[in-house]
Amino acid sequence: xxxxxxxxxxxxxxxxxxxxxxxxxxxxxxxxxxxxxxxxxxxxxxxxxxxxxxxxxxxxxxxxxxxxxxxxxxxxxxxxxxxxxxxxxxxxxxxxxxxxxxxxxxxxxxxxxxxxxxxxxxxxxxxxxxxxxxxxxxxxxxxxxxxxxxxxxxxxxxxxxxxxxxxxxxxxxxxxxxxxxxxxxxxxxxxxxxxxxxxxxxxxxxxxxxxxxxxxxxxxxxxxxxxxxxxxxxxxxxxxxxxxxxxxxxxxxxxxxxxxxxxxxxxxxxxxxxxxxxxxxxxxxxxxxxxxxxxx
Amino acid sequence: xxxxxxxxxxxxxxxxxxxxxxxxxxxxxxxxxxxxxxxxxxxxxxxxxxxxxxxxxxxxxxxxxxxxxxxxxxxxxxxxxxxxxxxxxxxxxxxxxxxxxxxxxxxxxxxxxxxxxxxxxxxxxxxxxxxxxxxxxxxxxxxxxxxxxxxxxxxxxxxxxxxxxxxxxxxxxxxxxxxxxxxxxxxxxxxxxxxxxxxxxxxxxxxxxxxxxxxxxxxxxxxxxxxxxxxxxxxxxxxxxxxxxxxxxxxxxxxxxxxxxxxxxxxxxxxxxxxxxxxxxxxxxxxxxxxxxxxxxxxxxxxxxxxxxxxxxxxxxxxxxxxxxxxxxxxxxxxxxxxxxxxxxxxxxxxxxxxxxxxxxxxxxx
Ligand SMILES: Nc1ncnc2c1ncn2[C@@H]1O[C@H](COP(=O)(O)OP(=O)(O)OP(=O)(O)O)[C@@H](O)[C@H]1O
Ligand SMILES: [Mg+2]
Numbered sequence: 001x002x003x004x005x006x007x008x009x010x011x012x013x014x015x016x017x018x019x020x021x022x023x024x025x026x027x028x029x030x031x032x033x034x035x036x037x038x039x040x041x042x043x044x045x046x047x048x049x050x051x052x053x054x055x056x057x058x059x060x061x062x063x064x065x066x067x068x069x070x071x072x073x074x075x076x077x078x079x080x081x082x083x084x085x086x087x088x089x090x091x092x093x094x095x096x097x098x099x100x101x102x103x104x105x106x107x108x109x110x111x112x113x114x115x116x117x118x119x120x121x122x123x124x125x126x127x128x129x130x131x132x133x134x135x136x137x138x139x140x141x142x143x144x145x146x147x148x149x150x151x152x153x154x155x156x157x158x159x160x161x162x163x164x165x166x167x168x169x170x171x172x173x174x175x176x177x178x179x180x181x182x183x184x185x186x187x188x189x190x191x192x193x194x195x196x197x198x199x200x201x202x203x204x205x206x207x208x209x210x211x212x213x214x215x216x217x218x219x220x221x222x223x224x225x226x227x228x229x230x231x232x233x234x235x236x237x238x239x240x241x242x243x244x245x246x247x248x249x250x251x252x253x254x255x256x257x258x259x260x261x262x263x264x265x266x267x268x269x270x271x272x273x274x275x276x277x278x279x280x281x282x283x284x285x286x287x288x289x290x291x292x293x294x295x296x
Numbered sequence: 297x298x299x300x301x302x303x304x305x306x307x308x309x310x311x312x313x314x315x316x317x318x319x320x321x322x323x324x325x326x327x328x329x330x331x332x333x334x335x336x337x338x339x340x341x342x343x344x345x346x347x348x349x350x351x352x353x354x355x356x357x358x359x360x361x362x363x364x365x366x367x368x369x370x371x372x373x374x375x376x377x378x379x380x381x382x383x384x385x386x387x388x389x390x391x392x393x394x395x396x397x398x399x400x401x402x403x404x405x406x407x408x409x410x411x412x413x414x415x416x417x418x419x420x421x422x423x424x425x426x427x428x429x430x431x432x433x434x435x436x437x438x439x440x441x442x443x444x445x446x447x448x449x450x451x452x453x454x455x456x457x458x459x460x461x462x463x464x465x466x467x468x469x470x471x472x473x474x475x476x477x478x479x480x481x482x483x484x485x486x487x488x489x490x491x492x493x494x495x496x497x498x499x500x501x502x503x504x505x506x507x508x509x510x511x512x513x514x515x516x517x518x519x520x521x522x523x524x525x526x527x528x529x530x531x532x533x534x535x536x537x538x539x540x541x542x543x544x545x546x547x548x549x550x551x552x553x554x555x556x557x558x559x560x561x562x563x564x565x566x567x568x569x570x571x572x573x574x575x576x577x578x579x580x581x582x583x584x585x586x587x588x589x590x591x592x593x594x595x596x597x598x599x600x601x602x603x604x605x606x607x608x609x610x611x612x613x614x615x616x617x618x619x620x621x622x623x624x625x626x627x628x629x630x631x632x633x634x635x636x637x638x639x640x641x642x643x644x645x646x647x648x649x650x651x652x653x654x655x656x657x658x659x660x661x662x
Contacts, residue, residue: 187388190355195402195457196376205401209392 034269046266053270062242063271066252072158073165073248074226081166082218085173092174093181103178110171117168118235125149125160150237157237157246165232169225173218180214181207212294220286227279230254249275297366297379297460297493299329299352304361306347321347323517325361329510334487334494336504336525339514340540345497346385348514349463352495353382365460376405378461381454381492385466387446389438395449396434399424402457424456427486444475451486462487462494468503480507501541505529513537530645535655538579538648544608544622549615551578551649558649560615565592566642568649568660576658577650578615582608584646585623587631591641595621600633607631611638 034053036046057063092102109117124134126149136146147153149160184207192202208215230250233241241247242255249271256268304325307318321344329335337345350356352363354375362371370378389398403417412420425431428448438446447467454462464483468476484507487494498504504511505525513521513528521533532538538546552559554573558566585593587609595611598620602608609623609631623640625631631638649658 185386185388187384187386188390191382191384191388191390191453192401193355194353194375194380194382195453196405197401198405198407201405206390209390 030269030272033265034273036266038266053266054274057267057270057274060267062247062255063249063252065242065245066247066249069158069161069246070227070229070248073161073229074223076158076162077165077169077226078219078222080162081169081173082215082222084166085170085177085218086215088170088174089177089181092178103174106174107171109167110175114168114231115235118164118232121160121164121236122150151244154245157244160236161233161246164236165226165229168232169222173222176214176218177211180211184210216286216290216294220283220290223282223286224279227275227282249278298331299461299493299495300364301325301327301352302362302364304348304351304363305359306344306351306356307359320517322351322358325519327512327519327522329493329495331493332491333509334484334496334507336508336511337495337497337514338501338504338511338540339499341499343514344517345499345514346465347517349382349465349495349497352461353380353463354378355382379457379459381457381459381462383447383450383454383462383464383467385469387438387450387467387470389446389449389453391438394435394437395425395430395441396421398438398449399452399456402453406457420456424452427455427489428452428482442475443471444479447471447479448482451483455486455490455492458490459492462490462492464494464496466497466499468498468500476503483507502543505541513540515540531657532579532648533657535577535579535650535657538650538657542581544582544624545618546579546581546648547621547623548617549578549580549613550617551576551615553649558647560593560613563593566644566647567662569662571649571658571660575652577652577655579648579650580621580642581646582622582624584643585609585625585640586643587625587629588639588641591639593640593642595638595640597633597635597638600631602627609638 035049035051037050037052038047088106092099092106095102125136126133132140132146133149135149140146147156149156151157188206188210189202192206197205228250229248233246233248233251237244237246241251247255253268253271253275256271257263257265304322305320306322307320310317310319323344325348337348339345347356351358354370354373354377358371362369364370365378375382390401393401399421400417403412403420406412422431425434428451430445430448430452433441433445433449438449441449447470450467451464467483468479471479480503483494483496496504496508508525510523511525511528512519515536521528521537528537529541532541535548539548549560552573552575553568553571556567556569556571557564558568558576558578560578593613595613598610598612600607600609603624605627606624607627607629609621609625611621611623612619613621644662649660650656651658
């Protein structure tokens with residue numbers, strides 16, 4: 001027995017070393033950075049140890065804006081994208097003809113580069129001196145005023161960001177849900193039909209519980225993904241996110257690390273750890289809710 | 297409720313493009329299932345049993361033909377309006393619901409003036425659960441139960457609405473041998489108690505023979521024979537039916553009829569009058585052999601298997617198409633496994649002749 005488990009650990013060793021060096025050590029390091037006050041990157045020295053970095057970050061208006069943006073993004077896009085993906089998957093599942101074609105079409109955004117999609121969104125939404133962008137042309141056509149979605153009011157920018165995020169995450173969710181729907185044993189539906197179950201009741205009492213594990217997986221990964229949003233925002237609004245008021249928490253961390261003055265790794269670390277705690281908390285809550293709702 | 301099938305046919309398009317055409321899963325079914333009987337739909341895998349059952353339940357629409365429940369034509373009715381209970385091969389119990397919820401589910405579907413109060417539903421659910429003796433497991437989920445228990449829940453769920461017709465699709469195939477025996481008696485008991493017309497699909501002939509009032513033997517979508525189990529066993533209409541029924545299976549020989557006598561190889565084994573001369577298939581049931589020192593049939597002795605009450609003599613014969621001949625004789629009779637040959641006399645009622653080409657039964661007299 002002893003020997004067996006020793007052997008097991010030995011097999012795990014390479015993975016453990018990699019995880020230790022590239023995951024655990026940086027995490028610990030970030031934690032230490034976040035506690036060192038007045039850290040100087042050049043001399044690698046600090047004045048002392050304390051919670052000042054956290055206090056600074058939590059009172060920084062850019063950080064507060066970033067947290068607000070991130071939470072809005074999460075709260076809006078996760079339910080919408082999951083719900084929309086469910087609707088589309090149900091549709092895909094119920095058609096026979098051209099199903100593969102539609103599936104491919106819906107999956108295309110997933111294999112397309114984020115920045116490329118961002119460019120397309122810019123063209124759709126941005127108003128330049130030469131054109132107002134496709135969306136504004138449509139708005140004008142129905143008699144509405146042009147809106148500057150990229151440099152305009154906050155809600156317009158938030159709308160574009162959410163639209164974009166939903167668009168980007170949709171394919172993966174559709175993929176997961178269509179396969180999850182297809183894997184529900186047809187006999188359950190036959191049994192329900194023989195018993196005279198209405199289609200709404202079939203959906204709520206059979207389909208939903210059966211795919212609930214996948215749905216929950218999507219909600220959890222959706223939360224985590226949206227909390228870590230960054231590249232999408234850059235693709236839409238450029239790198240000067242604080243000025244645009246559209247920064248996210250990850251964006252804030254990034255800016256803090258690589259700002260012009262050489263960077264503030266201590267603040268960045270503190271912000272990163274705050275994000276870590278937020279994501280951890282939300283995921284734990286998710287897991288607890290999952291126990292109640294998911295049947296497996 | 298009696299069930300009548302008239303010219304019932306179901307064709308599926310053949311997916312194999314090279315072959316093309318259609319698969320006729322159910323070919324022109326014409327028979328009547330009397331009210332309150334249990335009938336066994338029997339045939340090898342892929343012969344169309346499930347398709348036939350699904351046609352009766354309404355889950356599949358027939359290509360042509362009609363289905364009557366009593367005097368009413370139900371061919372166009374959707375499954376929920378037919379009053380059928382269906383038990384699936386894999387039970388199809390909803391895994392996220394408890395036994396109670398599973399059995400209640402069909403009742404909760406009732407709408408309009410058929411809607412039941414909570415108390416009545418509860419009472420009906422308990423009644424069904426008691427009938428199949430699972431009333432102490434109501435709060436369990438399906439995966440927390442044995443196969444036999446799940447199967448009973450499935451029956452309870454199918455019975456709770458008091459269907460006119462109960463359909464069971466190979467309900468015992470997931471159970472071990474002991475449980476199968478027990479559960480099939482259970483099904484028989486429940487059917488007798490409720491008096492519901494029941495169609496029971498199986499590919500296990502022993503199962504069908506033991507509990508059915510009537511069996512329907514199918515092959516490749518065609519009904520080969522219908523009748524009481526013993527009748528079908530005692531007078532199969534074709535070589536297929538003869539081979540399909542009975543354990544150990546019937547022994548098949550290549551024989552020849554000449555001048556009113558049946559020859560196996562060169563041995564003149566039986567007088568068969570009223571048949572034309574020529575080559576025939578010969579089927580002899582294992583219990584059709586008697587040990588006889590002067591018997592006309594001489595086989596090469598392979599060994600003796602004792603099976604409790606009976607003894608099975610395993611031997612070979614030149615004319616035999618099966619790998620070995622199995623003959624069952626009572627344990628009292630003396631047989632020496634070490635001897636080179638064993639001699640048999642044949643019981644004429646256990647010997648069947650079949651046409652060499654059509655494989656249909658040929659009657660003969662002694
Ligand atoms: N939906 C379908 N499409 C095409 N062919 C089908 C379909 N369902 C069944 N078949 C074909 O019809 C024939 C009968 O199938 P069926 O399922 O009724 O067999 P079965 O007797 O129930 O077999 P088993 O004992 O293996 O369950 C088979 O050849 C099968 O391939
Ligand atoms: Mg079947």
